[in-house]
Amino acid sequence: MNNIIDILYERGFIENTTHDKELSRYLEDENVTCYIGFDPTASSLHVGSLVPLMSLAYMQKHGYRPIALIGGGTGLVGDPSGKTETRQLLNSEIIEENICGIKEQISRFIDFSEGKAILLNNADWLSQLRYIPFLRDIGRHFSVNRMIKAESYKMRLKAEEGLNFIEFNYMLLQSYDFLKLFDKYGCRLQLGGSDQWGNIVAGIDLVRRMRHETTFGIILPLITTSSGEKMGKTAKGSVWLDSKRTKPNLYYQYWINTDDRDVARFLALFTFLPMVEIKKIEKLSGADLNSAKTVLAFEATLIAHGDKEALKAYHSAQSNFVPRPVPKEILPSSSIPRNGMEREDISAYMNATLPPIRAEIKGRVVDLKTEIMADSTPCTYINEDQLKAGIPAFKLYHMVGLANSGSASRRLIAQGGAYLNGKRLELFDYLITDSDVDNMEILLRAGKKRFHKLKVKNNN
RNA sequence: GGUGGGGUUCCCGAGUGGUCAAAGGGAACAGACUGUAAAUCUGUCGGCGAAGCCUUCGGAGGUUCAAAUCCUCCCCCCACCA
Numbered sequence: 001m002n003n004i005i006d007i008l009y010e011r012g013f014i015e016n017t018t019h020d021k022e023l024s025r026y027l028e029d030e031n032v033t034c035y036i037g038f039d040p041t042a043s044s045l046h047v048g049s050l051v052p053l054m055s056l057a058y059m060q061k062h063g064y065r066p067i068a069l070i071g072g073g074t075g076l077v078g079d080p081s082g083k084t085e086t087r088q089l090l091n092s093e094i095i096e097e098n099i100c101g102i103k104e105q106i107s108r109f110i111d112f113s114e115g116k117a118i119l120l121n122n123a124d125w126l127s128q129l130r131y132i133p134f135l136r137d138i139g140r141h142f143s144v145n146r147m148i149k150a151e152s153y154k155m156r157l158k159a160e161e162g163l164n165f166i167e168f169n170y171m172l173l174q175s176y177d178f179l180k181l182f183d184k185y186g187c188r189l190q191l192g193g194s195d196q197w198g199n200i201v202a203g204i205d206l207v208r209r210m211r212h213e214t215t216f217g218i219i220l221p222l223i224t225t226s227s228g229e230k231m232g233k234t235a236k237g238s239v240w241l242d243s244k245r246t247k248p249n250l251y252y253q254y255w256i257n258t259d260d261r262d263v264a265r266f267l268a269l270f271t272f273l274p275m276v277e278i279k280k281i282e283k284l285s286g287a288d289l290n291s292a293k294t295v296l297a298f299e300a301t302l303i304a305h306g307d308k309e310a311l312k313a314y315h316s317a318q319s320n321f322v323p324r325p326v327p328k329e330i331l332p333s334s335s336i337p338r339n340g341m342e343r344e345d346i347s348a349y350m351n352a353t354l355p356p357i358r359a360e361i362k363g364r365v366v367d368l369k370t371e372i373m374a375d376s377t378p379c380t381y382i383n384e385d386q387l388k389a390g391i392p393a394f395k396l397y398h399m400v401g402l403a404n405s406g407s408a409s410r411r412l413i414a415q416g417g418a419y420l421n422g423k424r425l426e427l428f429d430y431l432i433t434d435s436d437v438d439n440m441e442i443l444l445r446a447g448k449k450r451f452h453k454l455k456v457k458n459n460n
Numbered sequence: 461g462g463u464g465g466g467g468u469u470c471c472c473g474a475g476u477g478g479u480c481a482a483a484g485g486g487a488a489c490a491g492a493c494u495g496u497a498a499a500u501c502u503g504u505c506g507g508c509g510a511a512g513c514c515u516u517c518g519g520a521g522g523u524u525c526a527a528a529u530c531c532u533c534c535c536c537c538c539a540c541c542a
Binding site: 226227253256257258259260261262263286287288289290293317320321322324392394395403405406407408410411412414415416417418428429446447448449 | 489498504510
């Protein structure tokens with residue numbers, strides 16, 4: 001089990017590969033360089049990009065050199081693969097901005113220090129291209145007959161939207177990237193989602209035709225949840241990796257809400273926990289799985305946002321919901337706290353002036369006490385005066401963002417979905433005043449899972 | 461360039477002068493049941509301190525007591541032909 005291919009297969013990262021035998025042989029070599037492209041179509045990557053990111057991370061763990069290629073050039077063109085609609089063309093300033101955000105996120109997953117990995121932007125070579133030489137050197141290797149048979153284009157050729165010429169060129173540009181990376185970095189392996197099959201194969205062909213060398217492709221699966229949805233899409237939009245766009249505690253909640261059937265699969269894909277331990281999870285059923293979900297959420301948040309945020313999210317979940325300690329025997333390699341520090345303990349710590357509680361997380365010693373205090377439930381500050389005058393409940397829910405409009409807020413309360421300090425609100429215009437304040441704050445809740453804290457601020 | 465078909469609320473999609481804040485489905489939200497899961501059942505699903513009023517059917521004008529619906533111009537998409 002020390003072959004990377006076996007590891008990736010076992011964890012569920014491989015849907016398909018080109019030249020199976022040669023690829024395994026190639027991967028026995030130590031100097032493997034592989035790459036994945038990331039489109040800068042948004043200022044942040046989202047959960048849907050985790051499979052590529054994690055696969056690169058595993059490659060790196062295995063001692064290979066990964067290249068993360070940001071599509072600053074191809075982003076200007078727009079990849080039609082797997083899209084049913086034409087993408088909006090993005091202008092270069094937006095793309096530049098997006099690249100900044102994405103770079104930072106990639107570096108949470110991959111270590112770029114000391115040449116262990118390379119971060120590149122294909123705008124560096126694509127934007128220099130001259131049309132006629134490109135057509136003559138690269139374009140002549142592409143058969144339109146073959147291109148229109150590619151699955152990625154077929155869909156669009158059939159669709160009502162059609163396919164315009166700029167997008168049709170995307171395949172050439174991505175192939176050219178592979179050629180460039182092969183020439184400059186000796187990169188022989190490209191990974192990509194199943195929608196990238198056509199583009200990857202085209203790149204392999206181009207290198208073979210122009211350099212008479214063999215290169216390889218690994219196709220990563222498009223992960224869908226067991227209920228059939230794409231990863232990372234919720235009604236509220238995507239689950240972003242950027243902590244400004246998706247707060248770490250919501251990111252944590254996203255993983256907590258994982259479907260029972262997906263827990264083991266997701267632990268394998270989205271954490272670094274050993275497979276031996278994950279296999280044991282598969283045997284769990286019913287409510288026992290919730291501990292595994294807690295670990296999944298903790299580990300995933302740890303990777304994306306760091307230990308501090310993971311702890312904060314863990315503790316606010318433990319205090320807002322029914323606390324659920326994670327038994328020692330479940331996924332023992334996880335650094336999730338297990339010392340039974342639950343709701344009562346948390347408030348005890350809040351009030352007591354105990355010496356710091358040391359815990360070791362990811363090899364670093366942190367003071368658990370400060371982490372506990374730092375609750376990551378979203379909160380809003382309110383003036384004492386404002387509260388003394390009183391605010392109708394439905395206004396407050398709207399104000400704080402638990403409802404999108406006054407009407408929605410009224411509905412929420414009328415349907416019995418609004419709770420004030422744990423007690424159900426009966427009247428939509430119940431006047432919330434300072435008498436509802438408990439320990440300098442008011443806990444608002446909408447439905448089962450959405451919380452918001454209102455903290456009282458003195459005027460002085 | 462020609463001909464034809466389209467653009468409706470978060471998405472799909474019905475609606476061709478008043479009964480339209482607009483059928484139906486999906487998504488979503490809330491309640492019940494639960495385990496912060498899934499399934500199921502029930503309710504809600506433009507905005508407004510809610511009586512009533514205001515804004516919405518690609519955009520701008522117009523006809524009419526009355527326009528998503530009729531007319532004019534414009535923008536965008538698709539198919540076929542060139």
